[in-house]
Amino acid sequence: MAEQDTLAQLAQILADSQRLVVSTGAGISKESGIPTFRDAMDGLWAKYDATQLATPSAFVQNPKLVWDWYQYRRELVGKAKPNAGHYALAELEDLLPQIVIVTQNVDGFHQMVGSTDVVCLHGNIMLNKCFANCRGTPTYVDPNLLEGNDSPPRCPHCQKAYVRPDVVWFEEMLPPDALTRAFELSRTADVMLVIGTSGAVYPAAQLPFITHENGGIVLEINPNESGISSIARHRLAAPSGEVLPRIVEIIRTLRRA
Ligand code: BV8
Numbered sequence: 301m302a303e304q305d306t307l308a309q310l311a312q313i314l315a316d317s318q319r320l321v322v323s324t325g326a327g328i329s330k331e332s333g334i335p336t337f338r339d340a341m342d343g344l345w346a347k348y349d350a351t352q353l354a355t356p357s358a359f360v361q362n363p364k365l366v367w368d369w370y371q372y373r374r375e376l377v378g379k380a381k382p383n384a385g386h387y388a389l390a391e392l393e394d395l396l397p398q399i400v401i402v403t404q405n406v407d408g409f410h411q412m413v414g415s416t417d418v419v420c421l422h423g424n425i426m427l428n429k430c431f432a433n434c435r436g437t438p439t440y441v442d443p444n445l446l447e448g449n450d451s452p453p454r455c456p457h458c459q460k461a462y463v464r465p466d467v468v469w470f471e472e473m474l475p476p477d478a479l480t481r482a483f484e485l486s487r488t489a490d491v492m493l494v495i496g497t498s499g500a501v502y503p504a505a506q507l508p509f510i511t512h513e514n515g516g517i518v519l520e521i522n523p524n525e526s527g528i529s530s531i532a533r534h535r536l537a538a539p540s541g542e543v544l545p546r547i548v549e550i551i552r553t554l555r556r557a
Contacts, residue, residue, distance in 0.1 A: 313534075314396070314493065332381055332409065335376070390414040420478060421478055425466075435457055520536070521544070
């Protein structure tokens, strides 16, 4: 089916949705200049595998290496801006009865552009916490309290454990409330739009399958095939920053008709 037809079909299904869930991965931030998780390993990080660095054991074994990798990525996020795709999703809130974003991303861009209901599965790279959660889970650490430029710094509260980024590492549990809500939303969604994820990381990758098993329609925007494509009724093989604004325009027109 030509891209234009797929785009029109996808827009119509979204326009008719009553309980839409949008599941986003690193691909939606690619056009903001943030490398996707797998190609975050470029330059000096090329010799490492992200799944080997984003783990508690890697941090215990080599705290400086892991901390420096996050500092590198935080700098990228700090310099980047949300793109037209993030803004288009925020605009959908005024056009649809219900839209909830469930994101694997840690850049905070959905909230930054005004999306009001965002479930963050993997935390926020711009926040820090005590590795020992010395004052309860989580023990956030105010960057202004960090002294010197130790890499990583020690927690200013317990003075013992290292400070770490507030993200969910591999082999760590996801925030229980976020995960429970994501499962529930996926079960009851009549449509799930999956944007920019390879569908390789669990339990996030399970969500579209839950929607599909419960009779919901799965749609996908991704230039490449992914682990989700097999259950997508339509896959728009295009960059999300390019097509999401066009989809919003079509839905606006349908609303005026
Ligand atoms: C858990 C935060 C229970 C950190 C991330 C063995 C032991 C322990 C666990 C496991 C195990 N085997 C499997 C597991 C489960 C494991 C897992 O899934 N592993 C994978 C590698 C198989 N999961 C976990 O460990 C999770 N916890 O299961 O707890 C438990 C507890 C103890 C023991 C066992 C189980 C925790 C997972 C969370 C990891 N943290 N992020 C950080 O950011 O540093 S994951 C991180 O990678 C992202 O958050 C995201 O989830 C994932 C990257 O995936 P994508 O977002 O999809 O990005 P990717 O680059 O892959 O793809 C980008 C896509 O965009 C591509 O398809 C591309 O085509 C597309 N694209 C490109 N440009 C565009 C575009 N699309 C649209 N527009 C464009 N312009």
